[in-house]
Amino acid sequence: MADTFVIVGGDAAGMSAASKAKRDDPDLDVVVFERGEWVSYGACGLPYYVKGEIQSLEALVSVTPEEFREERDIDLRTGHEVVSIDPDERTVTAESEAGTVTESYDHLLLAVGAAAVVPPIEGTDLAGVYTLGSMSDGKELREYVARARDGESFQQPDRGPACRYLEDCAGPVGVVGGGYVGIEMAEALAANGFEAHLFQRGDRVLKTFSEATSERIADHLGDQDVAVHFDADVRELASDAAASGGTDDETVAAIVTDDDRVPVEMVLLGTGVRPRTGLAETADVELGPTGAIATDEYRETNVPDVYAAGDCAEARHVVTGDPTYAPLALTANRHGRAVGQTVAGTPTEGGGVAGTAAIKAFDVEAARTGILDHEAAREADFDPVSKTIEAKSRAGYYPEGGTVTVTLTADRNTGRVLGASLASEYGEGAVHRSHAIVAAITNGASVFELENYDLAYAPPFNTTWDPVLVAAKVLSGTLR
Amino acid sequence: MADTFVIVGGDAAGMSAASKAKRDDPDLDVVVFERGEWVSYGACGLPYYVKGEIQSLEALVSVTPEEFREERDIDLRTGHEVVSIDPDERTVTAESEAGTVTESYDHLLLAVGAAAVVPPIEGTDLAGVYTLGSMSDGKELREYVARARDGESFQQPDRGPACRYLEDCAGPVGVVGGGYVGIEMAEALAANGFEAHLFQRGDRVLKTFSEATSERIADHLGDQDVAVHFDADVRELASDAAASGGTDDETVAAIVTDDDRVPVEMVLLGTGVRPRTGLAETADVELGPTGAIATDEYRETNVPDVYAAGDCAEARHVVTGDPTYAPLALTANRHGRAVGQTVAGTPTEGGGVAGTAAIKAFDVEAARTGILDHEAAREADFDPVSKTIEAKSRAGYYPEGGTVTVTLTADRNTGRVLGASLASEYGEGAVHRSHAIVAAITNGASVFELENYDLAYAPPFNTTWDPVLVAAKVLSGTLR
Numbered sequence: 001m002a003d004t005f006v007i008v009g010g011d012a013a014g015m016s017a018a019s020k021a022k023r024d025d026p027d028l029d030v031v032v033f034e035r036g037e038w039v040s041y042g043a044c045g046l047p048y049y050v051k052g053e054i055q056s057l058e059a060l061v062s063v064t065p066e067e068f069r070e071e072r073d074i075d076l077r078t079g080h081e082v083v084s085i086d087p088d089e090r091t092v093t094a095e096s097e098a099g100t101v102t103e104s105y106d107h108l109l110l111a112v113g114a115a116a117v118v119p120p121i122e123g124t125d126l127a128g129v130y131t132l133g134s135m136s137d138g139k140e141l142r143e144y145v146a147r148a149r150d151g152e153s154f155q156q157p158d159r160g161p162a163c164r165y166l167e168d169c170a171g172p173v174g175v176v177g178g179g180y181v182g183i184e185m186a187e188a189l190a191a192n193g194f195e196a197h198l199f200q201r202g203d204r205v206l207k208t209f210s211e212a213t214s215e216r217i218a219d220h221l222g223d224q225d226v227a228v229h230f231d232a233d234v235r236e237l238a239s240d241a242a243a244s245g246g247t248d249d250e251t252v253a254a255i256v257t258d259d260d261r262v263p264v265e266m267v268l269l270g271t272g273v274r275p276r277t278g279l280a281e282t283a284d285v286e287l288g289p290t291g292a293i294a295t296d297e298y299r300e301t302n303v304p305d306v307y308a309a310g311d312c313a314e315a316r317h318v319v320t321g322d323p324t325y326a327p328l329a330l331t332a333n334r335h336g337r338a339v340g341q342t343v344a345g346t347p348t349e350g351g352g353v354a355g356t357a358a359i360k361a362f363d364v365e366a367a368r369t370g371i372l373d374h375e376a377a378r379e380a381d382f383d384p385v386s387k388t389i390e391a392k393s394r395a396g397y398y399p400e401g402g403t404v405t406v407t408l409t410a411d412r413n414t415g416r417v418l419g420a421s422l423a424s425e426y427g428e429g430a431v432h433r434s435h436a437i438v439a440a441i442t443n444g445a446s447v448f449e450l451e452n453y454d455l456a457y458a459p460p461f462n463t464t465w466d467p468v469l470v471a472a473k474v475l476s477g478t479l480r
Numbered sequence: 481m482a483d484t485f486v487i488v489g490g491d492a493a494g495m496s497a498a499s500k501a502k503r504d505d506p507d508l509d510v511v512v513f514e515r516g517e518w519v520s521y522g523a524c525g526l527p528y529y530v531k532g533e534i535q536s537l538e539a540l541v542s543v544t545p546e547e548f549r550e551e552r553d554i555d556l557r558t559g560h561e562v563v564s565i566d567p568d569e570r571t572v573t574a575e576s577e578a579g580t581v582t583e584s585y586d587h588l589l590l591a592v593g594a595a596a597v598v599p600p601i602e603g604t605d606l607a608g609v610y611t612l613g614s615m616s617d618g619k620e621l622r623e624y625v626a627r628a629r630d631g632e633s634f635q636q637p638d639r640g641p642a643c644r645y646l647e648d649c650a651g652p653v654g655v656v657g658g659g660y661v662g663i664e665m666a667e668a669l670a671a672n673g674f675e676a677h678l679f680q681r682g683d684r685v686l687k688t689f690s691e692a693t694s695e696r697i698a699d700h701l702g703d704q705d706v707a708v709h710f711d712a713d714v715r716e717l718a719s720d721a722a723a724s725g726g727t728d729d730e731t732v733a734a735i736v737t738d739d740d741r742v743p744v745e746m747v748l749l750g751t752g753v754r755p756r757t758g759l760a761e762t763a764d765v766e767l768g769p770t771g772a773i774a775t776d777e778y779r780e781t782n783v784p785d786v787y788a789a790g791d792c793a794e795a796r797h798v799v800t801g802d803p804t805y806a807p808l809a810l811t812a813n814r815h816g817r818a819v820g821q822t823v824a825g826t827p828t829e830g831g832g833v834a835g836t837a838a839i840k841a842f843d844v845e846a847a848r849t850g851i852l853d854h855e856a857a858r859e860a861d862f863d864p865v866s867k868t869i870e871a872k873s874r875a876g877y878y879p880e881g882g883t884v885t886v887t888l889t890a891d892r893n894t895g896r897v898l899g900a901s902l903a904s905e906y907g908e909g910a911v912h913r914s915h916a917i918v919a920a921i922t923n924g925a926s927v928f929e930l931e932n933y934d935l936a937y938a939p940p941f942n943t944t945w946d947p948v949l950v951a952a953k954v955l956s957g958t959l960r
Binding site for chain 2: 012042044045048053054059060062180318328329330331333334346349350351352353354355356357358359360365367369395396397398399426427429431432433434435436438439440442443444445449450451452453454455456457458459460461464465466468469480
């Protein structure tokens with residue numbers, strides 16, 4: 001009898017594993033339990049859907065449930081929530097509207113993802129408070145924007161920043177958190193004519209990027225009329241009821257910080273995600289130091305034949321060699337695929353992560369990779385040195401072009417490249433240029449090697465020394 | 481007394497060496513002999529100047545002679561042609577309008593560059609036949625274009641392709657050679673309303689790129705109304721005189737191939753370059769197997785304290801470890817700089833080359849790196865396997881975007897990445913994406929490592945698996 005491969009969770013990691021396992025071993029019975037209705041969707045596209053650049057949620061789906069079932073012969077069961085695992089009996093139990101079902105497995109993959117963090121403050125359950133973790137979140141936010149744009153909730157508040165997009169601003173609206181989701185949603189809202197306020201704990205957005213990148217993005221957000229409130233520890237989301245002394249209005253009306261109270265009609269919480277680990281813990285699957293599910297290099301957990309991949313699991317950092325939690329799409333796809341390949345008979349590691357990330361904020365793009373934070377570098381026994389340079393994105397004489405800001409970090413003793421953060425105008429290549437540094441980091445290259453990379457050059461694409469090489473040259477100069 | 485560092489040639493390699501040596505050791509006497517008037521110019525920008533996208537030749541100069549002399553304290557002598565070297569006496573002799581001068585050196589750098597190849601056929605000395613190797617070539621070509629655009633030489637020939645740019649085509653004009661210069665000049669001429677014919681020996685343009693890239697570029701040239709003549713071995717450039725039986729008209733009038741005779745008013749020879757080695761040979765400086773000056777890893781020749789760098793010299797290929805001739809701007813800059821650093825007291829290798837190159841052709845961009853040719857790979861004891869993929873340049877649901885074509889070559893036994901060729905619409909990142917592969921090649925990474933690179937991803941920049949990773953995934957799949 002053929003083995004049964006049971007997968008819990010039908011997004012990037014889960015469906016990559018299902019597809020790869022079935023393709024490599026068509027005899028395998030592959031069963032996927034997904035509690036929702038959507039599978040294999042590009043959650044990274046949700047901000048662009050809310051913004052209105054993508055017209056349907058369906059466009060974010062790369063493969064439909066029908067295609068998985070009919071073309072790939074995968075037993076995909078949507079609307080099924082797995083509620084327990086019995087590792088001794090090798091079964092999972094799932095609940096659906098039709099009742100409870102128990103399924104045996106030979107191999108089990110936990111690909112249950114992460115949940116949006118809701119900060120422990122008052123008012124997060126008020127109407128008008130959103131997160132952006134799921135397709136239904138995206139749908140609700142799009143509907144909110146559509147309502148506002150149709151004028152149903154338009155106001156003329158006492159505005160701070162001007163709205164460039166519509167004659168009359170909607171809102172104001174508040175975004176809590178200056179990470180990827182917060183910034184992308186601030187853009188989506190501002191571009192739709194909302195007076196957008198971004199609340200950032202601490203003194204910079206995108207804290208995992210370099211200070212130079214954070215500053216460039218924050219400046220650009222300001223240029224685009226997003227009001228960025230720094231050092232703004234949000235204490236409470238207040239309702240009109242609170243404001244007016246106790247009516248029944250339970251819609252959010254203000255964001256309250258230590259020293260400010262900003263009126264808002266809507267709040268988007270972009271305060272990060274945390275791995276979903278509840279199901280794993282019921283089966284005595286161990287968590288790692290980051291709080292996500294611990295695995296070996298094949299993504300197998302401490303429980304034999306139980307794997308974990310994607311946003312619920314840890315990965316190994318290519319620089320430190322330590323477990324890290326970097327819940328992003330590529331890792332989920334890659335590790336899911338590797339598990340599928342392993343289960344189908346070819347043990348596959350799937351590789352580490354470099355903590356690489358990219359973002360577009362209006363007309364600026366940025367990427368980061370590796371270890372930039374000096375304290376984190378020192379904890380991993382490096383002696384970090386960083387340099388930031390600004391260089392032209394194309395030959396100086398070439399018409400068009402902009403500026404690339406590169407921060408590069410290396411170990412003083414060995415010259416090993418540890419991390420980088422790049423920013424440029426959108427289209428001027430900060431993100432794709434970061435690829436070279438990801439490669440250098442992954443291969444353990446030194447900055448002396450990086451500065452000698454024979455990178456492609458022609459005037460429409462860079463200066464003779466690409467900005468990446470300029471950064472390497474400057475940094476290596478300080479290490480010799 | 482301070483050492484004297486004499487440099488022959490005032491372009492990329494020479495002035496990089498001069499600047500770096502003087503910066504690192506201000507006591508050094510640095511003397512540069514340049515036979516022309518221009519120094520430190522971006523020859524790569526000449527096609528854009530001829531096209532009219534750059535308005536002055538001066539814009540191509542990164543540092544002026546005055547700046548070198550006054551701000552960098554370099555004894556730059558333009559209009560001085562070095563005619564002999566005496567390695568025993570450690571002197572060079574230069575001629576100028578003012579007479580002959582002999583200068584002693586402690587360290588000597590030959591940075592004399594390369595000369596445009598003129599094919600050994602009849603008619604290359606006719607009026608209207610150009611090469612594009614120097615600033616004065618660029619000036620003459622720009623003047624030719626300007627005259628034609630002012631109507632002085634406009635005609636209404638029996639045209640093949642339509643001209644999209646002007647109501648009346650000028651020309652026809654012929655470009656011989658489908659390499660970088662040929663293609664960039666075909667664009668410069670066609671964009672100015674010339675009926676442009678490109679003559680390519682063999683069946684594809686850009687022979688050092690992959691066939692998929694060549695085809696994409698050739699198709700696009702056709703779309704842009706450049707008539708590409710394949711398998712066109714040019715036998716002769718014919719004048720009107722020849723055509724009409726012996727008048728005095730000595731301007732080019734036709735390009736004659738084995739089986740065709742195409743009327744043209746002007747010809748651009750883009751048939752490659754060859755290293756200038758005459759001066760070196762007079763001093764018994766040895767040439768290598770490629771015909772360029774042989775050096776060690778510090779760019780020192782067989783003659784002690786005589787260095788060679790830039791387009792006159794060989795470099796070591798990072799994949800094969802063998803000497804190669806890759807006369808491009810970055811190598812000249814990097815190796816020149818390394819010699820400057822060495823002469824100033826810090827021996828510096830400057831690194832190998834990967835044969836990386838980039839080109840923009842109208843609205844398509846392309847890059848290549850490493851070893852793509854299977855025969856060349858086998859000569860270097862590899863067992864090459866190649867795969868070509870097409871992938872979307874951005875998330876499928878993201879508005880905008882195009883297609884990236886990636887050809888990836890690896891060694892079957894070890895999986896080592898040997899080379900790559902990429903093409904995309906201009907702005908869709910083929911060139912910057914090639915950076916990752918240059919890094920992989922330089923670090924000796926395998927395709928199994930490359931497919932696990934944690935490259936930056938966000939919907940405006942790529943699909944979750946960047947096209948580079950898709951190519952690696954597909955190629956590695958054939959090697960397992």
